Amino acid sequence: MRIWLLLLPVLSFAQKHTINGFIKDAESGESLISATILNLKSKSGATSNTHGFYSLTQNQDSVLLVYSYVGYQPQTIRFILKSDTTISIMLAPVLLNEIVVEGTRADPIHEVTQMSSVSIPIDQIKALPALMGEVDVLKILQLIPGVQSGNEGSSGLYVRGGGPDQNLILLDGVPVYNVAHLFGFFSVFNADALNHVEMIKGGFPARYGGRLSSVIDINMKDGNMKEVKGEGSIGLIAAKATVEGPIQKDKTSFLISARRTYIDILARPIIKSASEGGKAGYYFYDVNLKLNHIINPKNRVYASLYMGDDKAYSRFKDYYINNNERTDYEEEFGLKWGNIITALRWNRVLNPKLFANLTSTYSRYRFDVFGDYKETITSPTSTQTERYKNQYISGIEDLATKIDFDWSPAPNYQARFGIHAINHTFSPGVFSFRTTEARDSVVGNPNILGNEFAAYMENNLSLGRSLKINAGVHVSAFRVEKTTYSSFQPRIAASYHLNHAFTVKASYASMVQFIHLLTNAGLGLPTDLWVPATASIKPQQANQFAAGVAKTYKSFEFTLEGYYKTMNNLIEYKDGASYINLEQDWQDKVVTGGKGEAYGIELLAQKKKGKVSGWVGYTLAWNNRQFDDLNKARWFPYKYDRRHDISIALTHTWNTRMDFSMAWVFGTGNAITLPTLQYQSQNPFVPYYTSDIRYYESRNNFRMKNYHRLDLSFSFWKDKKWGQRKWTLGVYNAYSRLNPFFVDLSYDKNGKKKFIQYSLFPIIPSLTYSFKF
Amino acid sequence: MKRYNWILILVLITGCQLVVDFEIPIDKPKLVLNAILNPDSTWNVSVTQSRHILDEFSAGYVPNAVVTIMDENDIVISTLDQPGFREYRSDLKPQAGKIYKVKVEVQGFEPVSALTNIPQPMPITAVKIDTVLNDDYADVTAEITFTDPPEKNYYQLYVSTKMIVQYWNSNGTRADTINYLHPLYLYKSEFEESTSVFNDFKFNGATAKIKARFSYWTRGTILKQQIILLHLNEAYYKYELTRNLQERTTGDPFAQPVQVFSNITNGIGIFAACAGYSFELD
Known part of the structure; x- marks a missing residue:
């Protein structure tokens, strides 16, 4: 009850009217997300939502509104507010390179109630160095304090002690289950198709649920409403192109973006000659499509599609002749994985104070290993064909509907509320095989259906000039195999302004996750298996407390945050469990009831304006796990328990034709389990055979070497008649540090037993040509 | 399923594989x-x-x-x-x-x-044998029956064979009596994979019928063959x-x-x- 009292709006008795509308880019008509509207007279304001809509209720009086957004010229409007008023604003971007990379949001950091949140402009993501020149949103997020990268090159995110499955990664509001291309070295997000990226590490607003550790909310561009525009690039491993424009000016727009790697095409002749006619290769592609139609000022619909696949394959064909018989054989083996994500959305302004968004989505992640062997034996008298086919499929499929409302009834109170329903179909691994004689046979785990429901209420309150509170509750339920789990997740975040540039913040969030990811390699492999909570495996649960200070000093922003997070009901593979064992139920391969504890301090110093901009981040963290059935029930460090983590990301713009950026990262080495001793085994029935047993003192008892790396990027721009071109010279791992990937007990060239550290990437230069029109 | 490990090989060849030594401190034995x-x-x-x-x-x-x-x-x-x-x-x-x-x-x-x-030793009450003879070896499926006591129990099966084998060397033909003992591996889907030990989780306190498989060389003469049930x-x-x-x-x-x-x-x-x-x- 106390919570609900807290949520009551603070109402005053003066006559009030509402100003509402959309905030858009003047050149493209693109919605500007999280743009700020501030009434300088009352010192109160609002921000635009993910559809660019804002609503601000004010007392009947003279108002002086300032609309602002990073990288755009602010607009000021003064008038007497006598009735509800609709004002849609088009903000003009500042000319490219006059404003250099700017920081995270329009509001100064000390003005924002939300803590542990960062939004990075797409231009900044594109400006920073990238592995093989391929811009990767998730790799830039790894440079934020409190976010760790896992293994070398991986796009996996480990946020405040959580695992990669505990991130709610949303593309246009739809969860993305596998974000990895090329075994995790690249993410599925094509930066050219994106409008906005925001990451929340703690103090989660009540509208988000379903994962424990972070929310990464990624929005695709809506498509240019004014004119046809395009951009693209040709890089070391991939080429991509994006075209967007109006179908009907200011009414309907489209966006299409596609990307494909071409290592397989370039390497085909070499592989063909090396394998005497065989084919082998790997590629990935992805396509983003979006349609956006304004029915009238109050109604708008969107349709978006993401589709992407990775495929690694080998094909071989040959023949031999024996005893007057010719045998032709043909073998194909490969694996393929990918996502399909679709969303249909309808925005409606129900009244100036109330905005509704109805979304229906379908998403599917599928991993497929296939093999096909065909043999034809031809003799002078007969022909006989044998065929063996097998396939292993796992994945997850979601159908979801949600409706969300934004409500702004009073100058000092805004609310968000909504309901979500998701129907999950889990496929935890099904193996089928077919031979010439036998009919299809299927073994493995059958599909599991699960239904998830959630409702939330989120309230933004301003109590006086200094205290802002975001409080709410997220309730959810999950039904699977005749078992129902429910959860009540209170959330609260508050900020208190000590003076005009210094704010103290604190938050608490309870989170529940009904799905688990079975992974034992940590490589972002497609073999990772999404599985539901079941009658015997409970949902994951976390509590996170965070507190911090935010200070603005000239063009610098400083934040210092501490957090403490506990996690319950974690699962992990049993010792020695094999990731593909078709004859065993996945529930028998895991240990359950795990506990996690993560705590640490994060420091972020950020410069948003000027020729040099960027940030320096530092994290001091601890991250431990405990399972009754592992490590003799003792606590052990999580694989990605990283005591120190430093990141420096800087961009320097010399002039309108040239810029430079660098990123340097340092992290304590990952924890690893290695044997320290060996001893003889015992078998009374085979006494002459004694093998050596490896003795592990405890799980994750060693540290790999510290990880550090410097990446550089130089870009050269030139205006052309048709648009603009850019050459980007990138250097990944500039001083060629041999960073650890994994450590194995093996023998060196001299036959001496050794622990050998394998590293993946030495210095890798890249050259990318980009264009824009 | 080891062949799926080629995924790792693909990962490794995607990047470069560089190798350095990793030191492990010397602990007291x-x-x-x-x-x-x-x-x-x-x-x-x-x-x-x-x-x-x-x-x-x-x-x-x-x-x-x-x-x-x-x-x-x-x-x-x-x-x-x-x-x-x-x-x-x-x-x-x-x-x-x-x-x-x-x-x-x-x-x-x-x-x-x-x-x-x-x-305590656990008596086998019956063994049903199904043998398939091949060129020079026999595939045997054995169904072993015994009574499991009510508390938690653990078992392992062995087969012991004593046979005369003939072989040829530079000195001509020679015959020797040999004994060999090896674990009996169970049908995989029933118990832990690839191990000969098993628990009574699925038949606690009841009559157990365990199917196991082994093979032996048929070029020799078998003198004695035993199934051994170890109670662990x-x-x-x-x-x-x-x-x-x-x-x-x-x-x-x-x-x-x-x-x-x-x-x-x-x-x-x-x-x-x-x-x-x-x-x-x-």
Whole structure:
């Protein structure tokens, strides 16, 4: 009850009217997300939502509104507010390179109630160095304090002690289950198709649920409403192109973006000659499509599609002749994985104070290993064909509907509320095989259906000039195999302004996750298996407390945050469990009831304006796990328990034709389990055979070497008649540090037993040509 | 399924593979006590010491250890002699149904100790054999029946074969009598994969019918063939399970390393027991 009292709006008795509308880019008509509207007279304001809509209720009086957004010229409007008023604003971007990379949001950091949140402009993501020149949103997020990268090159995110499955990664509001291309070295997000990226590490607003550790909310561009525009690039491993424009000016727009790697095409002749006619290769592609139609000022619909696949394959064909018989054989083996994500959305302004968004989505992640062997034996008298086919499929499929409302009834109170329903179909691994004689046979785990429901209420309150509170509750339920789990997740975040540039913040969030990811390699492999909570495996649960200070000093922003997070009901593979064992139920391969504890301090110093901009981040963290059935029930460090983590990301713009950026990262080495001793085994029935047993003192008892790396990027721009071109010279791992990937007990060239550290990437230069029109 | 490990190979060739040494500090060795007791055999305890993981040689020999056997009330039953290289022995035999404690004292090490119980042999009531003869070997499917007691129980199956084999060498034809003993592997889907140990989880307190498979060479003449049902205590079951698992997963980069079960206080190794029952095949 106390919570609900807290949520009551603070109402005053003066006559009030509402100003509402959309905030858009003047050149493209693109919605500007999280743009700020501030009434300088009352010192109160609002921000635009993910559809660019804002609503601000004010007392009947003279108002002086300032609309602002990073990288755009602010607009000021003064008038007497006598009735509800609709004002849609088009903000003009500042000319490219006059404003250099700017920081995270329009509001100064000390003005924002939300803590542990960062939004990075797409231009900044594109400006920073990238592995093989391929811009990767998730790799830039790894440079934020409190976010760790896992293994070398991986796009996996480990946020405040959580695992990669505990991130709610949303593309246009739809969860993305596998974000990895090329075994995790690249993410599925094509930066050219994106409008906005925001990451929340703690103090989660009540509208988000379903994962424990972070929310990464990624929005695709809506498509240019004014004119046809395009951009693209040709890089070391991939080429991509994006075209967007109006179908009907200011009414309907489209966006299409596609990307494909071409290592397989370039390497085909070499592989063909090396394998005497065989084919082998790997590629990935992805396509983003979006349609956006304004029915009238109050109604708008969107349709978006993401589709992407990775495929690694080998094909071989040959023949031999024996005893007057010719045998032709043909073998194909490969694996393929990918996502399909679709969303249909309808925005409606129900009244100036109330905005509704109805979304229906379908998403599917599928991993497929296939093999096909065909043999034809031809003799002078007969022909006989044998065929063996097998396939292993796992994945997850979601159908979801949600409706969300934004409500702004009073100058000092805004609310968000909504309901979500998701129907999950889990496929935890099904193996089928077919031979010439036998009919299809299927073994493995059958599909599991699960239904998830959630409702939330989120309230933004301003109590006086200094205290802002975001409080709410997220309730959810999950039904699977005749078992129902429910959860009540209170959330609260508050900020208190000590003076005009210094704010103290604190938050608490309870989170529940009904799905688990079975992974034992940590490589972002497609073999990772999404599985539901079941009658015997409970949902994951976390509590996170965070507190911090935010200070603005000239063009610098400083934040210092501490957090403490506990996690319950974690699962992990049993010792020695094999990731593909078709004859065993996945529930028998895991240990359950795990506990996690993560705590640490994060420091972020950020410069948003000027020729040099960027940030320096530092994290001091601890991250431990405990399972009754592992490590003799003792606590052990999580694989990605990283005591120190430093990141420096800087961009320097010399002039309108040239810029430079660098990123340097340092992290304590990952924890690893290695044997320290060996001893003889015992078998009374085979006494002459004694093998050596490896003795592990405890799980994750060693540290790999510290990880550090410097990446550089130089870009050269030139205006052309048709648009603009850019050459980007990138250097990944500039001083060629041999960073650890994994450590194995093996023998060196001299036959001496050794622990050998394998590293993946030495210095890798890249050259990318980009264009824009 | 090992062929799926080529995924890792693909990952590695996608980038460059660079190799550097990784140092492991040298820890003090631990005392290793190994003994699998059996009511049909005399006391035999192996005492060695662990070696650094990178050590190439089997230099774990520990001389002059004092090995004392006690009952569950700490009353000394015997102090073992050391007639062998690393074994400490006695002429006495452990008795089924009893609990024993062992204590080993070696200069320079903390004393180590362990406790174990000796299980009762579990009679096989029937064995049904189905043999498929091939060119020079036979595939045998055996259905073994026995009665499982109500409490938690653990088992392992062996096949013992005594046969005369003929072979040819530079001196002509020669015939020898050989004995071999090897574990019987169960049908995989029924129990833990690729191991010959199993628990009574699926038939606790009832009549058990276990299907197992083995093969033998048919070019020799079989003199005697037996199925042996070992009744294991819990420590031996856990040791065998984890030891097998470690052996099988070593070198697999996708598998979590396996810690082999040990019940030795202040040291490592195993102090466990089993009791066997032999059923002769026709």
